[in-house]
Amino acid sequence: MAEFVELEAQDGVRMPWNVIPGTKQEASNCVIPISAIYTPIKPFQNMPVLPYSALRCRTCRSVLNPFSIVDFAAKIWICPFCFHRNHFPPNYSSISDDNLPAELFPQYTTIEYDQTPSSHVPPCPPVFMFVVDTCMIEEEMAFLKSSLSQAVDLLPDNSLVGLITFGTFVHVHELGFGQIPRTYVFKGSKDVSKDQLLDQMSFFTKKPKPATGVIAGARDGLSTESISRFLLPKSECEFALNSVLEELQKDPWPVPADLRATRCTSTALSIAASLLGACVPGSGARIMAFIGGPSTEGPGSIVSKILSEPIRSHKDLDKDSAPLYHKAMKFYEGLSKQLVHQGHVLDLFACALDQVGVAELKIAVERTGGLVVLAESFGHSVFKDSLKRVLHAGDCDLGLSSNGIFEINCSKDIKVQGVIGPCASLEKKGPLCSDTVVGQGSTTAWKMCGLDKATSLCLIFEIVNKESPDATIQSTSNQFYFQFLTYYQHYSGQMRLRVTTLSRRWVAGPGSIQDLTAGFDQEAAAVVMARLVSFKMETEAEFDPIRWLDKSLIHLCSRLGDYQKDSPSTFSLSPRLSIFPQFMFHLRRSQFVQVFNNSPDETAYFRMILNRENVSNSVVMIQPSLISYSFHSGPEPALLDVATIAADRILLLDSYFTIVIFHGATIAQWRKAGYHDQPEHQAFAQLLQAPRDEADAIAKERFPVPRLVICDQHGSQARFLLAKLNPSATYNSDAPLPGGDVIFTDDVSFEVFLDHLQRLAVQ
Numbered sequence: 001m002a003e004f005v006e007l008e009a010q011d012g013v014r015m016p017w018n019v020i021p022g023t024k025q026e027a028s029n030c031v032i033p034i035s036a037i038y039t040p041i042k043p044f045q046n047m048p049v050l051p052y053s054a055l056r057c058r059t060c061r062s063v064l065n066p067f068s069i070v071d072f073a074a075k076i077w078i079c080p081f082c083f084h085r086n087h088f089p090p091n092y093s094s095i096s097d098d099n100l101p102a103e104l105f106p107q108y109t110t111i112e113y114d115q116t117p118s119s120h121v122p123p124c125p126p127v128f129m130f131v132v133d134t135c136m137i138e139e140e141m142a143f144l145k146s147s148l149s150q151a152v153d154l155l156p157d158n159s160l161v162g163l164i165t166f167g168t169f170v171h172v173h174e175l176g177f178g179q180i181p182r183t184y185v186f187k188g189s190k191d192v193s194k195d196q197l198l199d200q201m202s203f204f205t206k207k208p209k210p211a212t213g214v215i216a217g218a219r220d221g222l223s224t225e226s227i228s229r230f231l232l233p234k235s236e237c238e239f240a241l242n243s244v245l246e247e248l249q250k251d252p253w254p255v256p257a258d259l260r261a262t263r264c265t266s267t268a269l270s271i272a273a274s275l276l277g278a279c280v281p282g283s284g285a286r287i288m289a290f291i292g293g294p295s296t297e298g299p300g301s302i303v304s305k306i307l308s309e310p311i312r313s314h315k316d317l318d319k320d321s322a323p324l325y326h327k328a329m330k331f332y333e334g335l336s337k338q339l340v341h342q343g344h345v346l347d348l349f350a351c352a353l354d355q356v357g358v359a360e361l362k363i364a365v366e367r368t369g370g371l372v373v374l375a376e377s378f379g380h381s382v383f384k385d386s387l388k389r390v391l392h393a394g395d396c397d398l399g400l401s402s403n404g405i406f407e408i409n410c411s412k413d414i415k416v417q418g419v420i421g422p423c424a425s426l427e428k429k430g431p432l433c434s435d436t437v438v439g440q441g442s443t444t445a446w447k448m449c450g451l452d453k454a455t456s457l458c459l460i461f462e463i464v465n466k467e468s469p470d471a472t473i474q475s476t477s478n479q480f481y482f483q484f485l486t487y488y489q490h491y492s493g494q495m496r497l498r499v500t501t502l503s504r505r506w507v508a509g510p511g512s513i514q515d516l517t518a519g520f521d522q523e524a525a526a527v528v529m530a531r532l533v534s535f536k537m538e539t540e541a542e543f544d545p546i547r548w549l550d551k552s553l554i555h556l557c558s559r560l561g562d563y564q565k566d567s568p569s570t571f572s573l574s575p576r577l578s579i580f581p582q583f584m585f586h587l588r589r590s591q592f593v594q595v596f597n598n599s600p601d602e603t604a605y606f607r608m609i610l611n612r613e614n615v616s617n618s619v620v621m622i623q624p625s626l627i628s629y630s631f632h633s634g635p636e637p638a639l640l641d642v643a644t645i646a647a648d649r650i651l652l653l654d655s656y657f658t659i660v661i662f663h664g665a666t667i668a669q670w671r672k673a674g675y676h677d678q679p680e681h682q683a684f685a686q687l688l689q690a691p692r693d694e695a696d697a698i699a700k701e702r703f704p705v706p707r708l709v710i711c712d713q714h715g716s717q718a719r720f721l722l723a724k725l726n727p728s729a730t731y732n733s734d735a736p737l738p739g740g741d742v743i744f745t746d747d748v749s750f751e752v753f754l755d756h757l758q759r760l761a762v763q
Contacts, residue, residue, distance in 0.1 A: 001521060006646060010110065013037070014426070016521055019506070019519030020480055020507075022053045022413075022465065027463040035459060035460045038484055040451060044110065053113060054497055057079040058086055060409060070095075076088070100483035110496045111498065122282075127159065129162040132290050133165075133289075133324070134252070134292065158233055161237060162230050162231045162684075163241060166188065166268035169185050169264070171184070172271065176228050177229065187267075188264025188297045191299065222233060237590075243628075248571045259305045260483065260498055263296050266298040277344070284402025291351075302325070302327045302360055312721055314600055330505055332499050337423070339368045345402070348361055351374045351380065353377075366389060371452075373387070374602065381705065398452040398454070399452050401451050408484060408485075410461070410478075414461050415432055416466070421455075421531075423448045425441070454612070454613065463537055470589070480503070482501070482502045485499055520577060526619060527622070528621060530622055531594060534593075553580075553584045558760075564762070568758040585726075588607035591606045592621075623663070625637065626639070626640050626653050626654075630650070631687065637726045640724065640725055642726065645662075645725075647666040648666045648667060659707070660709045660711065660715065661692065661708070663714050668712035722743050726750045727748075729742045729743065730743050
């Protein structure tokens with residue numbers, strides 16, 4: 001798959017079909033939709049940033065690109081999307097064959113423009129509103145307070161900071177009043193509108209309320225001094241903020257033994273959103289919510305206060321017996337619309353042994369492009385290290401950018417069904433919108449309130465032509481074009497426009513199978529299928545994911561495989577497709593499809609991360625990587641199979657969310673005997689250290705930071721490895737290899753799965 005990785009390194013795009021079926025019928029026969037996984041602001045080594053505005057087509061608004069046809073004599077360019085002829089403006093008058101502007105260089109299919117207007121008021125600095133839960137035990141409070149004070153240290157000096165704490169009541173802290181701590185208190189069970197909020201927080205004491213119009217920000221009639229009571233530059237409020245955090249106590253209201261704490265998460269988030277909407281609309285503001293338990297008060301509560309009533313499970317959601325679920329979903333959908341309209345981001349840090357409501361909050365976090373971290377405790381390294389990664393501007397910072405708008409333009413035989421990923425529809429309808437909607441659809445423009453270097457969108461297209469596309473213009477006859485435009489505020493404060501233009505060949509008719517197979521990217525295909533199946537499981541009632549995945553795989557193999565009819569032994573797949581069945585086997589067993597043993601919160605969390613990561617990271621979530629360390633050889637990739645376990649090996653499993661270091665029985669005995677501390681067993685000490693170093697290197701690059709599990713063969717934590725392995729040896733098969741292991745499961749092994757696939761594909 002090296003050439004697909006090279007294409008990604010040039011444009012940040014991976015497509016399952018790099019040669020595209022040219023007609024509607026052929027595309028539907030291909031099973032996997034025509035789609036692309038695109039990382040809008042992926043950093044590139046040698047991409048130029050041009051200091052002028054982009055030149056756009058008069059008709060379809062697409063940007064001048066290397067695929068445009070240029071007539072140097074007449075100073076005209078023809079748009080490859082709508083074939084319209086455009087004149088070059090005077091500042092391009094000196095162009096010729098030997099004097100090209102950068103956007104026409106064939107290698108610059110991805111390019112950036114600095115769109116910051118010259119009359120530009122300096123951009124609003126980044127805004128961080130901390131929303132902190134106080135209904136937790138003292139120990140958790142201590143962990144959280146220490147992480148928050150570290151976080152405040154890491155914030156840029158010019159960034160504006162605000163603080164809201166909540167439990168039974170919501171406390172908005174006035175940081176601009178340094179003499180004594182001052183807070184405004186709101187009742188957790190009451191809905192507070194934006195106008196009520198401004199009135200009660202005495203925004204209009206010095207300056208009367210404007211009679212008409214929206215009240216938002218300094219431009220629209222709020223005095224800057226009233227804004228700076230709640231949002232202050234870090235350099236000015238660091239002392240006040242740290243003293244409030246030091247004094248922070250757990251929620252003082254008593255909780256009877258048979259009840260849950262009164263926690264009004266939704267009211268606190270609603271107040272935070274309204275306050276930011278009034279003070280800094282349209283700026284890159286982030287609400288960072290730190291939540292330590294389930295919401296029990298207000299419109300977004302997920303469970304009643306009575307402890308004997310359990311929190312909703314997947315079964316309850318399937319049977320529609322979670323009474324509060326729909327009300328909470330409706331509330332967070334409304335909150336997501338408000339945040340998208342304001343251009344603000346909701347980040348969620350959920351740390352509790354029980355659920356906190358990630359499944360309900362998902363819509364508000366995902367539509368605003370927020371980050372999400374789920375851990376068992378605020379003292380856990382998963383939370384602490386991930387929070388540092390968000391705010392730390394070092395070599396592996398996330399590159400948090402804001403206020404993005406993403407647009408698509410494509411050839412006229414292609415329509416857009418939608419996007420699955422962290423964005424919200426801007427409802428810009430047009431001839432390019434398909435009637436079939438997948439994800440955020442019926443639009444060609446999306447809002448991305450928050451985006452970072454790794455944020456990736458999955459774009460789903462549809463071929464609309466019934467017959468082969470007409471070869472009207474010979475030179476562009478068998479090419480389809482796509483253009484992705486991302487307008488966003490770079491973390492340096494500049495407004496940038498990133499333009500990526502792609503060209504892909506289409507084929508139709510007999511003999512096109514070889515071409516389609518040659519352009520098939522099986523990793524990208526597996527990731528698109530994973531996002532699609534997760535989306536369908538959430539939106540379609542009575543959807544059977546296993547059956548859908550199996551049918552899709554059988555159709556694909558019978559269309560692209562080599563075989564004689566009804567003879568399974570003759571079946572073979574080209575190397576381009578050979579790993580795809582393996583990906584599907586692991587996807588069927590993954591946490592995206594198998595919800596048994598996971599809470600709705602965990603499932604929502606896994607899917608949110610899958611929906612924002614690039615192809616290589618998503619593949620690790622679907623099919624984990626396994627590396628084997630032993631005395632006989634250096635570290636080498638191993639089969640994800642129970643047969644790989646041996647007593648004298650160490651295995652390192654990376655399943656994205658968890659990294660497992662698994663010591664074989666003999667290695668574990670030697671380690672317990674302390675051999676690695678003896679000078680003559682230096683080699684053993686090195687063997688034990690090597691997987692630790694590799695695990696540290698992986699964790700450094702990744703967000704959220706993965707959980708590290710170190711375990712021994714036959715130990716209780718070995719389940720983290722065994723659950724991911726192909727069960728080729730189970731409790732009812734033949735005896736395993738000496739020193740090996742068996743898995744107690746009734747799941748079929750990959751060999752049986754492949755055997756069934758071959759039998760069904762050749763029918």
